[in-house]
Amino acid sequence: MRDAAPQGTYKVQALDRAFAVLDLLGESETPLGLAQVASSLQLHKSTAHRFLMVLERHRMVERTSNGKFRLGLRLFDFGNRAIEQYDLRDRAQPHLRRLVAETEETAHLCILEAARVIYLDKIEPARSVRMITRIGASNPVHCTSVGKAILAFLAPERAAEVVRRIRFERLTQRTIATPDALRVEMEKTRRRGYAVDDEELEEGLRCIAVPLLDAQRQPVAAVSISGPSFRVTAQKLPAIANHLLQCVRGISADMGYVSGSRANRTAAWTA
Amino acid sequence: MRDAAPQGTYKVQALDRAFAVLDLLGESETPLGLAQVASSLQLHKSTAHRFLMVLERHRMVERTSNGKFRLGLRLFDFGNRAIEQYDLRDRAQPHLRRLVAETEETAHLCILEAARVIYLDKIEPARSVRMITRIGASNPVHCTSVGKAILAFLAPERAAEVVRRIRFERLTQRTIATPDALRVEMEKTRRRGYAVDDEELEEGLRCIAVPLLDAQRQPVAAVSISGPSFRVTAQKLPAIANHLLQCVRGISADMGYVSGSRANRTAAWTA
DNA sequence: CAGGGTGTCTCATATCTTGAGAAGCTTTAT
DNA sequence: ATAAAGCTTCTCAAGATATGAGACACCCTG
Numbered sequence: 001m002r003d004a005a006p007q008g009t010y011k012v013q014a015l016d017r018a019f020a021v022l023d024l025l026g027e028s029e030t031p032l033g034l035a036q037v038a039s040s041l042q043l044h045k046s047t048a049h050r051f052l053m054v055l056e057r058h059r060m061v062e063r064t065s066n067g068k069f070r071l072g073l074r075l076f077d078f079g080n081r082a083i084e085q086y087d088l089r090d091r092a093q094p095h096l097r098r099l100v101a102e103t104e105e106t107a108h109l110c111i112l113e114a115a116r117v118i119y120l121d122k123i124e125p126a127r128s129v130r131m132i133t134r135i136g137a138s139n140p141v142h143c144t145s146v147g148k149a150i151l152a153f154l155a156p157e158r159a160a161e162v163v164r165r166i167r168f169e170r171l172t173q174r175t176i177a178t179p180d181a182l183r184v185e186m187e188k189t190r191r192r193g194y195a196v197d198d199e200e201l202e203e204g205l206r207c208i209a210v211p212l213l214d215a216q217r218q219p220v221a222a223v224s225i226s227g228p229s230f231r232v233t234a235q236k237l238p239a240i241a242n243h244l245l246q247c248v249r250g251i252s253a254d255m256g257y258v259s260g261s262r263a264n265r266t267a268a269w270t271a
Numbered sequence: 272m273r274d275a276a277p278q279g280t281y282k283v284q285a286l287d288r289a290f291a292v293l294d295l296l297g298e299s300e301t302p303l304g305l306a307q308v309a310s311s312l313q314l315h316k317s318t319a320h321r322f323l324m325v326l327e328r329h330r331m332v333e334r335t336s337n338g339k340f341r342l343g344l345r346l347f348d349f350g351n352r353a354i355e356q357y358d359l360r361d362r363a364q365p366h367l368r369r370l371v372a373e374t375e376e377t378a379h380l381c382i383l384e385a386a387r388v389i390y391l392d393k394i395e396p397a398r399s400v401r402m403i404t405r406i407g408a409s410n411p412v413h414c415t416s417v418g419k420a421i422l423a424f425l426a427p428e429r430a431a432e433v434v435r436r437i438r439f440e441r442l443t444q445r446t447i448a449t450p451d452a453l454r455v456e457m458e459k460t461r462r463r464g465y466a467v468d469d470e471e472l473e474e475g476l477r478c479i480a481v482p483l484l485d486a487q488r489q490p491v492a493a494v495s496i497s498g499p500s501f502r503v504t505a506q507k508l509p510a511i512a513n514h515l516l517q518c519v520r521g522i523s524a525d526m527g528y529v530s531g532s533r534a535n536r537t538a539a540w541t542a
Numbered sequence: 543c544a545g546g547g548t549g550t551c552t553c554a555t556a557t558c559t560t561g562a563g564a565a566g567c568t569t570t571a572t
Numbered sequence: 573a574t575a576a577a578g579c580t581t582c583t584c585a586a587g588a589t590a591t592g593a594g595a596c597a598c599c600c601t602g
Contacts, residue, residue: 009551010324013589014285014559019329026352035579044561049581053281058290059384067580071353073389073407079350080407081297082342094397111344113330118344126365136344136351280582284558285590305549315592320550338549548599559589566581572574 021051022071025061031068088221089120091254096123099247103240105227106131110146115165117147131226139201142166142182143175145209146222148195152186153211153219175200194241199229206232210244215257223248292322293342296332302339359492360391362525367394370518374511376498377402381417386436388418402497410472413437413453414446416480417493419466423457424482424490446471465512470500477503481515486528494519
């Protein structure tokens with residue numbers, strides 16, 4: 001069914017199929033008709049039809065005026081509940097705004113899941129080239145500044161576990177391609193206190209990130225600034241890093257992550 | 272299965288159950304254990320277990336360190352895709368920010384679905400009492416300013432259809448309780464060009480909203496300002512309404528909803 | 543260390559989903 | 573106009589699929 005390898009000992013066919021339908025609709029730029037759904041997923045039209053009707057009843061999909069299907073707003077509801085538990089996002093937003101005002105570049109807030117980073121929030125400066133990222137989307141750890149920022153400050157065992165899962169796809173010329181190269185990069189990141197993605201995810205895009213540590217000094221997220229390489233120049237990195245550090249310090253304080261007055265000063269950049 | 276009446280001719284039991292699980296986890300303040308899920312939904316533990324495992328494989332749920340379940344981040348991904356189609360949200364955000372800066376109260380962007388309004392976005396002023404709304408959540412049309420704003424400018428047939436679906440729950444003393452009262456209120460709304468919710472949703476909360484009309488002059492959304500009644504006083508309403516009108520005018524322009532130079536001036540408030 | 547609580551796993555049974563196909567409907571071609 | 577092709581809706585018998593009883597293992601807590 002699509003690319004989805006239904007591996008894993010537990011199986012509920014109906015669920016795999018339903019999610020394949022949602023996936024398909026999510027990937028598609030435009031709403032799809034029943035026939036398209038059925039043929040893309042190799043389902044019989046009556047089966048696809050039944051699924052779509054049930055999904056529609058649950059508002060997981062909705063029909064456009066011409067009868068085609070697209071994702072429903074129930075998912076939006078669920079999605080927001082899902083991150084509500086991480087109230088990180090709400091708390092971080094004002095700090096990110098300030099950061100964007102200071103740097104005039106796009107800021108992202110990300111968390112780590114498996115071997116990918118998920119974009120929890122994005123703030124764009126008033127006038128800037130629109131970035132391609134979408135809140136909720138994800139990218140591999142090894143080619144993002146946020147990924148490297150989190151990885152570098154993770155407990156060694158956990159970091160190793162993450163690295164093991166990386167598939168090391170090459171996205172640009174400069175993408176880190178081996179575990180060893182990544183380890184070297186991690187070392188560098190720890191030393192200077194911030195991570196850099198120098199066109200490793202996308203040509204012409206440079207990003208810089210610092211981790212956000214919780215009360216136990218574990219990285220729970222990372223904040224980054226991204227912009228075109230010609231604006232985010234090597235010379236500017238330290239200054240931007242400073243803004244980032246101030247930003248995460250503010251978020252930490254808001255989240256109650258500061259365990260004491262001393263801890264306040266011993267965050268990532270001195271680690 | 273919970274409150275969900277699985278009415279509707281098409282049925283896939285597994286899906287109803289899976290969504291009931293997600294619903295349950297979404298409603299719950301805290302992560303739930305297998306046993307709690309099973310008993311709440313009256314599923315056998317082995318069944319509940321299998322569902323949870325499959326949902327976990329799809330990252331629709333995830334496990335906390337102590338083995339309990341909560342909604343997974345995949346939903347966040349799907350949710351953001353679902354509203355991507357409405358790029359309204361992205362476009363509107365800068366305008367909402369300005370609006371909040373001007374009024375120093377909370378702004379909401381909402382759309383209508385069935386007989387409820389869904390909160391697409393919320394911007395809060397720097398310092399303010401936190402509002403209870405959650406992005407992605409919904410409220411009945413008849414007791415919100417946004418609902419009334421949209422309804423008032425909807426084509427009569429479509430408005431009537433929506434009104435027919437309203438269950439007229441009473442949320443406060445002042446909640447509009449009958450179709451007739453609502454129709455009177457609609458008339459009033461059309462006349463003055465903006466809708467008001469005067470503690471009809473929640474005691475002490477006053478809101479004011481204007482609709483956002485598309486190129487065909489159909490309301491596609493509404494923007495509101497909400498705040499405690501003692502700050503959002505009756506005297507201030509016209510001034511706030513003005514800010515709101517400027518805001519939707521800006522959004523309209525950004526969305527390309529202005530069909531001509533004249534149309535630009537004949538928006539809601541002159542309708 | 544007993545006891546009530548969890549979560550995990552297996553397998554025979556029957557329930558529930560499946561998909562062929564027929565019929566209705568809309569759009570496009572002739 | 574009318575045919576033809578394509579899409580959607582709906583029915584129903586067959587059998588693949590999910591189900592749930594129950595056994596087992598694993599906490600905790602008293």
